[in-house]
Amino acid sequence: MSTEPTSHPPRQGLAALTLGAIGVVYGDIGTSPLYTVKEVFLPATGIALNEANLIGAVSAILWALMLIVTLKYIVLILRADNRGEGGGLALTALAAHAVQSKPALRGALLLLGVFGATLFYGDSVITPAISVMGAIEGLEVLAPGLAAYVLPISLAVLLALFLVQRFGTGAVGKVFGPLIVLWFLVLALTGALQIARQPAILAALNPLHAWAFLAERGWHLFAAVGAIVLALTGAEALYADMGHFGRRPIRLAWGLLVFPALALNYMGQGALLMREPTAIENPFFRLFPAELLLPAVVLATLAAVIASQAVISGAYSMTQQAIQLGFLPRMALRYTSAREAGQIYIPAVNWALLAGVVGAVLLFGSSSALAGAYGIAVTLTMLITTMLTYFVVREGWRLPAWIAAPATLGFLALDALLVAGCAIKFVDGGWFPLAFALALFALMSTWARGRELLLASIRREGLELQPFVAGLVDSGAARAQRWAVYPVANPDTVPQALLHNLKHNQVLHEANVILTVVFHERPWLGEAERVELEALAPGFWRVSLHFGFMDPPDVPRALALCEARGLRLPIFETSYFLSRETVVPTDGSGMARWRERLFAAMSRNAVGAADFFRLPDNAVVELGTRVQI
Known part of the structure; x- marks a missing residue:
């Protein structure tokens, strides 16, 4: 197979x-x-x-x-x-x-x-x-x-x-x-x-x-x-x-x-x-x-x-x-x-x-x-x-x-x-x-x-990425000699996994990729359309990977295409830090309470991003965060 x-x-x-x-x-x-x-x-x-x-x-x-x-x-x-x-x-x-x-x-x-x-x-x-x-x-x-x-x-x-x-x-x-x-x-x-x-x-x-x-x-x-x-x-x-x-x-x-x-x-x-x-x-x-x-x-x-x-x-x-x-x-x-x-x-x-x-x-x-x-x-x-x-x-x-x-x-x-x-x-x-x-x-x-509400909550509570990254560069923080990839749903806010890394592990990697996967209302996209790359600051890049709704979402394979654009991610020196959101239903104007509970249950039972995006098992670190909707 x-x-x-x-x-x-x-x-x-x-x-x-x-x-x-x-x-x-x-x-x-x-x-x-x-x-x-x-x-x-x-x-x-x-x-x-x-x-x-x-x-x-x-x-x-x-x-x-x-x-x-x-x-x-x-x-x-x-x-x-x-x-x-x-x-x-x-x-x-x-x-x-x-x-x-x-x-x-x-x-x-x-x-x-x-x-x-x-x-x-x-x-x-x-x-x-x-x-x-x-x-x-x-x-x-x-x-x-x-x-x-x-x-x-x-x-x-x-x-x-x-x-x-x-x-x-x-x-x-x-x-x-x-x-x-x-x-x-x-x-x-x-x-x-x-x-x-x-x-x-x-x-x-x-x-x-x-x-x-x-x-x-x-x-x-x-x-x-x-x-x-x-x-x-x-x-x-x-x-x-x-x-x-x-x-x-x-x-x-x-x-x-x-x-x-x-x-x-x-x-x-x-x-x-x-x-x-x-x-x-x-x-x-x-x-x-x-x-x-x-x-x-x-x-x-x-x-x-x-x-x-x-x-x-x-x-x-x-x-x-x-x-x-x-x-x-x-x-x-x-x-x-x-x-x-x-x-x-x-x-x-x-x-x-x-x-x-x-x-x-x-x-x-x-x-x-x-x-x-x-x-x-x-x-x-x-x-x-x-x-x-x-x-x-x-x-x-x-x-x-x-x-x-x-x-x-x-x-x-x-x-x-x-x-x-x-x-x-x-x-x-x-x-x-x-x-x-x-x-x-x-x-x-x-x-x-539920996904709309979740993304809205992340945007509302999250820190703006650009000034945060600029502040890190000027901070002179010590850096680990590895590459870190942070898959996120919203590319404009700081990944929760990055915040957890800094707060609990007190570590910043030498090279950091803020990664977003975008699915389009088209069935297939060619490799020429797959990668969008932007340098944010020394040691920081924002990468968007684009897939059609029939394309297999193979992230490592797609990231390899970055090399033609001047960014080469070493396979054996790269770690993927995932934010695993735990959805917390709350009273409010989002959805009916039963729908929020249903969404939370579906979110808990969803297959992890690592498996879905074909990330290497020995290079994935998951860090949890609670999000209210």
Whole structure:
């Protein structure tokens, strides 16, 4: 396991990137045929199983894929990249930068984006549970007596999936693409065979059937939409994984394989149900002849595991971004690839997701029950993405309002309809991912606000650095023949560790570096932008190290770049003095008392700066200080 990834994933050939995109980006949306059609015709939706409704429902699914995935994500959203990176927090940073001259709006967009990020975590819990259970439920079609084993087998598969995360996804990722390509080819073939037997289903290609189907639902429209939206889950992955594969491979994969295969399979399920309405118990697995059911279950399970892997890896990346943007405390983070910085493993996130997934499986017990919980987090994320995109298009790209508004308002209306369709499932399970997201939002907003208050307290109570350093130079104090690096959050005040060194140890080092690490609302920064150096006085320098929110924050490696600017830090003669703040909640106008206590607890349990910034263990000295907020 390496700790020295490159600053940006290297680009491969177009074919390899397209294959990788099929394996990672489309795993989630590719497993939606396992349960979507069945959910549309559940008794709760009130939709009768007849030929007109089958054609209309399949048409609605196909045109939802066309409008939401193809037009919104493939054509529009993929253009809104943040230096090549996509995803909720990358888009949030882009939108916030676009309106930086409007502080109130910028703050609102940051909060909105953070809430969208927390919804992604809810999706990361539901996706593995529903995908794996939906695949394993194929055993019930193979032999009804196996129904009792679906739950334990699903739990065993999910447990194994999370246990292997610590080994990294590099080796497993090599087989993701070919397996998912095989999955989509099977989707296309089984669907095409059924269409050949019942070609009347091809009428679903006409969008008028989708319009008529939805218009006839009346007040039951939202129930129908809440089921149809299951076909769209995974659409956010198109944007979230853009940094790994690039815009063009993702578009090629969708147009050449993924969308045609999904369309054929959904029409194939509709064709099957037109001939055999009894197949509604599990229309996907009924596409297969009896002798191929077991291989189909195995392939579906592998596809579900791959779909789950994609959102789990996405949760790790999202957490890394949130930490470096200041919305979560530092956590233990391991790089699992020597070549790709995006391949990381965060133990705390892994075990939290496992607990959530196991809880969801035990609480809901079946893919149909989980479908009630699925969708609301995804659709709210889609809505937030569209809202943020408007500000990127209008303020960032400087397009006139008469272009920006139509480009996003149509999608905003569609997203609002999808959210409304899922909202009626709130009591049936939709509360689960929302509760998960709201709890995380409370944590993230508390941490961000707490850090603001902490820095304000340090500035208020701290001594101004420049005159203090000048006074030390004139004092003639004895100096130790070593280098001292003082990492600080505020570069304009005297580090508490320096004050403690002078007061308790009565020592001043020969050379002193006041170090600040700055994370930017950009994913990557080159080495030319990494270091900012300023000489303060004889023996004192102020250094700022700049990282993007996807850059590994390797401080010693970055400090080595100072040599080109005339400052060489000897590795074996340098000590790092850290100020470990103990947060003391107080009554006042900062935050509610419970939030201050929560922030204090998060601060106590945060991973130390030494580990996070990769400082050498044998050269770190920590000195504590108490800070009131």
